[in-house]
Amino acid sequence: MSCHKSYITTPIYYVNDVAHIGHAYTTIIADTLARYARLIGQETFFLTGTDEHGQKIEESAKKKGKDIKAYADEISASFRNLWDEFDISYDKFIRTTDEDHKTGVQKAFSTMYEKGDIYKDKYQGHYCISCETFFPELQLVDGEYCPDCGKSTTIVEEESYFFRLSAYEEKLLNWYKEYPECILPKSKRNEVIRFVEGGLNDLSITRTSFDWGVKLPEQFNDPKHVMYVWLDALMNYVTALGYGTDEKNMDFWPARVHLIGKDILRFHAIYWPAFLMSLNLPLPKHIGVHGWWTRNGEKMSKSKGNVVNPKEVADAYGLENFRYFMLREVPFGGDGDFSQNALIDRINSDLGNDLGNLLNRLIGMSGKYFEGRVECDKVAQYYQAELDEVNLSIDRLEPFLFELQIHRYLEELWRPLGIANKAIDKYQPWLMIKEGKVEETMALNGLIAMILAQVSLMLHAVMPKTTQVIAKALGFEITPERFEAIIRNGAMLEPFTTERRDPLFPRVEEPLLAEKKVVEEEPKPPKKAPKVEVKKEEGISLIGIDQFFQTSLKVGTIIQAEAVAKSDKLLLLQVDLGEAQPRQVVAGIKEWYTPEELVGTQVCVVANLKPAKLMGMKSEGMLLAAKDGDGLCLIRPEKPKAIGTPIK
Numbered sequence: 001m002s003c004h005k006s007y008i009t010t011p012i013y014y015v016n017d018v019a020h021i022g023h024a025y026t027t028i029i030a031d032t033l034a035r036y037a038r039l040i041g042q043e044t045f046f047l048t049g050t051d052e053h054g055q056k057i058e059e060s061a062k063k064k065g066k067d068i069k070a071y072a073d074e075i076s077a078s079f080r081n082l083w084d085e086f087d088i089s090y091d092k093f094i095r096t097t098d099e100d101h102k103t104g105v106q107k108a109f110s111t112m113y114e115k116g117d118i119y120k121d122k123y124q125g126h127y128c129i130s131c132e133t134f135f136p137e138l139q140l141v142d143g144e145y146c147p148d149c150g151k152s153t154t155i156v157e158e159e160s161y162f163f164r165l166s167a168y169e170e171k172l173l174n175w176y177k178e179y180p181e182c183i184l185p186k187s188k189r190n191e192v193i194r195f196v197e198g199g200l201n202d203l204s205i206t207r208t209s210f211d212w213g214v215k216l217p218e219q220f221n222d223p224k225h226v227m228y229v230w231l232d233a234l235m236n237y238v239t240a241l242g243y244g245t246d247e248k249n250m251d252f253w254p255a256r257v258h259l260i261g262k263d264i265l266r267f268h269a270i271y272w273p274a275f276l277m278s279l280n281l282p283l284p285k286h287i288g289v290h291g292w293w294t295r296n297g298e299k300m301s302k303s304k305g306n307v308v309n310p311k312e313v314a315d316a317y318g319l320e321n322f323r324y325f326m327l328r329e330v331p332f333g334g335d336g337d338f339s340q341n342a343l344i345d346r347i348n349s350d351l352g353n354d355l356g357n358l359l360n361r362l363i364g365m366s367g368k369y370f371e372g373r374v375e376c377d378k379v380a381q382y383y384q385a386e387l388d389e390v391n392l393s394i395d396r397l398e399p400f401l402f403e404l405q406i407h408r409y410l411e412e413l414w415r416p417l418g419i420a421n422k423a424i425d426k427y428q429p430w431l432m433i434k435e436g437k438v439e440e441t442m443a444l445n446g447l448i449a450m451i452l453a454q455v456s457l458m459l460h461a462v463m464p465k466t467t468q469v470i471a472k473a474l475g476f477e478i479t480p481e482r483f484e485a486i487i488r489n490g491a492m493l494e495p496f497t498t499e500r501r502d503p504l505f506p507r508v509e510e511p512l513l514a515e516k517k518v519v520e521e522e523p524k525p526p527k528k529a530p531k532v533e534v535k536k537e538e539g540i541s542l543i544g545i546d547q548f549f550q551t552s553l554k555v556g557t558i559i560q561a562e563a564v565a566k567s568d569k570l571l572l573l574q575v576d577l578g579e580a581q582p583r584q585v586v587a588g589i590k591e592w593y594t595p596e597e598l599v600g601t602q603v604c605v606v607a608n609l610k611p612a613k614l615m616g617m618k619s620e621g622m623l624l625a626a627k628d629g630d631g632l633c634l635i636r637p638e639k640p641k642a643i644g645t646p647i648k
């Protein structure tokens with residue numbers, strides 16, 4: 001995707017709680033994309049902010065005995081301060097309590113009404129205050145609890161204005177089909193299509209049961225209604241550009257990418273494009289959906305006391321190391337588990353050994369042989385093959401970033417570092433210099449310097465300050481002009497002199513933060529071990545049919561597959577079992593299957609296994625397979641079966 005203007009957004013964060021690692025993750029991804037877009041010379045607008053209306057915020061403030069606006073001011077400021085401390089390069093921080101935002105939302109309401117997309121009716125339904133969403137009775141868990149967050153719902157009967165969402169079903173389906181990359185990763189798009197194909201009901205878009213929200217435009221003369229918080233919130237993406245007030249920045253619309261977490265996909269991929277169509281505005285180019293961060297395999301929550309505080313982590317391990325870790329550790333779209341050991345491993349291994357040591361080696365060699373001098377003019381003469389290999393690798397990188405395969409981007413970016421280290425081992429400069437091959441040795445140092453320069457330019461958006469330090473050591477400064485010259489036009493570095501310096505990534509020996517004690521949310525009754533009658537017959541333990549049925553086996557289709565880096569055994573799969581989300585399965589089958597041959601094939605999945613963690617990645621199921629001396633094969637249905645079919 002190449003665009004001249006780049007408008008990049010994060011969700012706006014609710015002001016009922018302070019920022020945690022999940023919020024930091026979305027914001028850091030968005031910041032990385034914005035920084036990269038600026039570096040390649042695109043006009044960029046990066047938006048973040050806070051979502052401040054709705055019953056949830058009203059109740060939170062009341063519980064704390066605070067005035068709602070004062071409470072919102074306080075938490076909104078805490079988000080803004082954190083992003084400032086994190087050097088997040090946002091161009092605007094929007095608050096839904098801003099006057100111009102409210103005016104824009106009212107303008108949108110009137111426009112949709114005039115178009116005939118809004119009508120007034122009565123609504124009765126089960127409302128989850130935490131998710132600010134109505135749910136049909138059928139979807140409730142045990143007839144009462146929210147299917148998304150598990151909290152109790154309340155029955156609400158209200159007069160309400162409705163948006164004719166049902167009228168947009170076909171148009172939405174056409175959009176998903178016509179622009180296959182509108183939702184990334186693509187597996188998430190399939191989920192949305194399935195949901196919309198199941199039929200859309202009109203959407204209640206005003207509330208009368210509380211007050212804390214944007215009022216309807218005056219001409220409606222209906223003061224007891226306030227706007228549904230998701231209509232109010234989604235509109236921020238255009239009101240921030242001036243929609244409905246001073247439209248001077250509206251030429252940034254449509255967004256290049258809205259970054260969101262998977263829990264708010266439906267709002268962004270169904271409601272938002274439908275609202276935009278109703279307003280005759282173009283649709284966003286991409287909605288980028290990331291997975292969920294857990295802590296030791298468990299959902300983070302305040303009551304459990306296992307919430308990861310991003311500031312604590314950044315203070316302890318370094319902000320940019322933390323940024324690198326988050327973007328590298330988890331495939332975009334998949335869930336990830338936060339562990340200090342995984343973070344330490346990334347710092348010591350990727351950053352310390354691969355990147356930091358290479359710079360040290362260059363400083364050491366140039367110091368020893370050339371009093372620190374490095375010249376690049378003869379690199380092509382001696383090391384054209386290595387240069388070509390590096391350039392090929394660098395040229396392939398950019399699409400990964402804008403296709404939101406950020407982990408792949410970083411994985412590929414480490415390839416040139418490998419080439420550099422290999423070249424040192426292969427050419428053995430300590431021997432070359434002894435043999436009097438001075439020019440070759442200088443050119444080798446030049447090659448290392450060029451590789452470090454290219455890597456630091458391409459890594460700049462992820463680690464802005466660290467890469468400037470590397471660039472400085474190589475005698476240049478990272479700017480869009482230097483990017484253009486070195487990355488796009490193959491310019492070589494000017495001669496420079498290295499100086500000894502402390503290591504960029506000091507080794508971390510052990511976790512730096514005390515592990516928090518996890519509090520069980522509610523004391524659970526001790527589990528009774530099921531009575532198992534085990535009969536031994538010819539060495540086989542016999543089980544009853546009930547025990548067999550305790551295992552849920554299902555037919556699934558693999559919709560995505562990729563190799564797990566640094567593992568000879570593991571593949572990372574997304575398996576569709578016909579549930580709301582595909583399952584992430586980490587399977588030890590790499591020796592026998594390639595990712596390509598697996599995609600689109602059916603497998604048998606143990607669907608009720610407790611999630612486990614393999615190399616830091618969550619695995620939510622297991623594939624049935626048979627292994628003997630000849631190797632392993634997957635057990636598959638003989639004929640294609642509907643996704644989710646139980647296996648008996």
Ligand code: MSP
Nearest residue numbers: 011012013014022023051233234260261262292293
């Ligand atoms: N206010 C809405 C968004 C409105 S956008 C028009 C909202 N706010 S939120 O504060 O609850 O969540 C903001 C973002 O944080 C969401 O994208 C959500 O997915 C993300 N995360 C919240 N907890 C998370 C994790 N544990 N892990 C990863 N991201 C998570 O929703």
